[in-house]
Amino acid sequence: MLFRASGPFPENQSRIISALYERAQCAFAKPRSRSTAITNKQVKPAGDDGAADAPQPPRRQRLSSQDRFIDWFQSVTPYIHAFRGKIFVIAFGGDLVSDGRFYDLTHDLNLLAALGVQLVLVHGSRPQIEARLLERRHDSRFHKGLRVTDDAALAAAKEASGRLRVEIEAWLSMGLPNSPMAGADIRVASGNFITAKPLGVLDGVDYMHTGEVRKVHANAMRKRLSDNELVLLSPLGYSPTGEVFNLALEDVAASAAIALGAEKLIFMMDTPGVAGRRGELQRELTVKQAKSLIARSGQAETDVQFYLPWAVRACDQGVKRVHLISGHIDDSLLLELFTHKGVGTLVTPDPIQTLRTAKPDDIGGILQLIEPLEAEGILVKRNRGLLESEINRFVVLEHDGIVIACAALYPFPDEHAGELAGLAVHPDFRSQGAGERLLSEIEARARRMKLKRLFVLTTRAEHWFVERGFTEVDIEELPAPKRALYNWQRRSVVLVKRI
Numbered sequence: 001m002l003f004r005a006s007g008p009f010p011e012n013q014s015r016i017i018s019a020l021y022e023r024a025q026c027a028f029a030k031p032r033s034r035s036t037a038i039t040n041k042q043v044k045p046a047g048d049d050g051a052a053d054a055p056q057p058p059r060r061q062r063l064s065s066q067d068r069f070i071d072w073f074q075s076v077t078p079y080i081h082a083f084r085g086k087i088f089v090i091a092f093g094g095d096l097v098s099d100g101r102f103y104d105l106t107h108d109l110n111l112l113a114a115l116g117v118q119l120v121l122v123h124g125s126r127p128q129i130e131a132r133l134l135e136r137r138h139d140s141r142f143h144k145g146l147r148v149t150d151d152a153a154l155a156a157a158k159e160a161s162g163r164l165r166v167e168i169e170a171w172l173s174m175g176l177p178n179s180p181m182a183g184a185d186i187r188v189a190s191g192n193f194i195t196a197k198p199l200g201v202l203d204g205v206d207y208m209h210t211g212e213v214r215k216v217h218a219n220a221m222r223k224r225l226s227d228n229e230l231v232l233l234s235p236l237g238y239s240p241t242g243e244v245f246n247l248a249l250e251d252v253a254a255s256a257a258i259a260l261g262a263e264k265l266i267f268m269m270d271t272p273g274v275a276g277r278r279g280e281l282q283r284e285l286t287v288k289q290a291k292s293l294i295a296r297s298g299q300a301e302t303d304v305q306f307y308l309p310w311a312v313r314a315c316d317q318g319v320k321r322v323h324l325i326s327g328h329i330d331d332s333l334l335l336e337l338f339t340h341k342g343v344g345t346l347v348t349p350d351p352i353q354t355l356r357t358a359k360p361d362d363i364g365g366i367l368q369l370i371e372p373l374e375a376e377g378i379l380v381k382r383n384r385g386l387l388e389s390e391i392n393r394f395v396v397l398e399h400d401g402i403v404i405a406c407a408a409l410y411p412f413p414d415e416h417a418g419e420l421a422g423l424a425v426h427p428d429f430r431s432q433g434a435g436e437r438l439l440s441e442i443e444a445r446a447r448r449m450k451l452k453r454l455f456v457l458t459t460r461a462e463h464w465f466v467e468r469g470f471t472e473v474d475i476e477e478l479p480a481p482k483r484a485l486y487n488w489q490r491r492s493v494v495l496v497k498r499i
């Protein structure tokens, strides 16, 4: 086992984390370099060119599996911190249970529970209801994608939900040794948490026992969650008159997420996410973009029409993140939650990326970005101490709370010049304009400081800068203090842009 159980984690948790690591391997195309493998001295000055006596960057060493594990583990720690104690509402169709995929999902749920995530599951039951009605030779009726629930359909819905609940509870009770569920202790709470009202008559169609959510008993659910129980909701609701209503899975999940102020609402669908005009996966959508997509998508009964309106409603009413992912991709839940890129569509109230001045809390994130580039000799090494003293010179681009790009501006006011240094974009986010955004921001800051020239020293990105208005100049053009520190071994190209 890669992870040592004798560390700060209990044995069960370390086993779970090892399992997560093994499954997350596929999310990384290549291992990243290991910072502790670097042994060279620190170079003094700012910038990506070191002093004349600065050591050469070390050759990249082959990484051991332990190094890769530590690298990976460090990369997921921000998520672990961010998720602990938060409520995630996860909705999935009844087919996930009937075709056995729920077995794999239980491992992921166990892992999330072990990391302190408070889980609310909402199951669908459409295929199970269909099967029962078929057995009884009773036709199903739908209008605008919603079942018209007559007496026979309601009886089938009750039977299906009862059975599904028992099966889900059984899966979640697993705990065989040497399995991902070893040591799991998931208590499941279900009950009358949802009050419903009839949907009534729409377009002249009487929906009969089909209802909509009227109230979510959020406090009762919160009590269960804070007792470390997992709450399981069926797509059924009860009225004060004692009637039972068949509800849409999306309505129950979104209403519960809104009432609980959930951190995340996750829909596990049949498709990989929301498709754009050319069928490409839309990885991120703001509510505004989602609304225009809904308006364009017409009446077609697609996942977009089913789930996206509920995602928008949830975001509009306080849910921070709604994820639309495939229930058919192995480990899609973990890949969506623990990798930068995710595997589906993330809907957020506001744009997910923010550009801002770095603060001391960002040092860990900046180091994770620049250390692999330092190991390759692309950037000059900065240690934590240097970064701490210079942190206000850095600008970071944050994506969903994680630093994905950074750059720094070092002014030389006497010479009306500034140096752009430490420009780095996480490999997963390259070629999406992040570098350009940072450059514009650094230029704007330099202008505000009344600097006239921005220069950069680079070994590998000359063309990138030239295409953005920089021209190569002689080392003599550098501000005097910088010229004195020019590292002749690195032989960086000096580029300047008038701003």
Ligand SMILES: CC(C)(COP(=O)(O)OP(=O)(O)OC[C@H]1O[C@@H](n2cnc3c(N)ncnc32)[C@H](O)[C@@H]1OP(=O)(O)O)[C@@H](O)C(=O)NCCC(=O)NCCS
Residues within 6 Å of the ligand: 048, 373, 378, 379, 421, 422, 423, 424, 425, 426, 429, 430, 431, 432, 433, 434, 435, 436, 437, 456, 457, 458, 459, 460, 461, 462, 463, 464
């Ligand atoms: C250079 C870097 C900052 C660009 O960031 P980015 O967010 O990918 O850049 P943008 O999205 O704004 O621009 C992408 C374009 O630049 C091109 N590009 C990326 N790196 C390049 C390089 N080293 N040389 C030339 N062009 C490059 C891409 O191919 C793409 O071109 P295209 O749109 O024609 O396909 C990023 O690749 C990086 O972090 N590289 C490693 C660190 C580095 O070299 N930093 C500079 C040290 S001073």
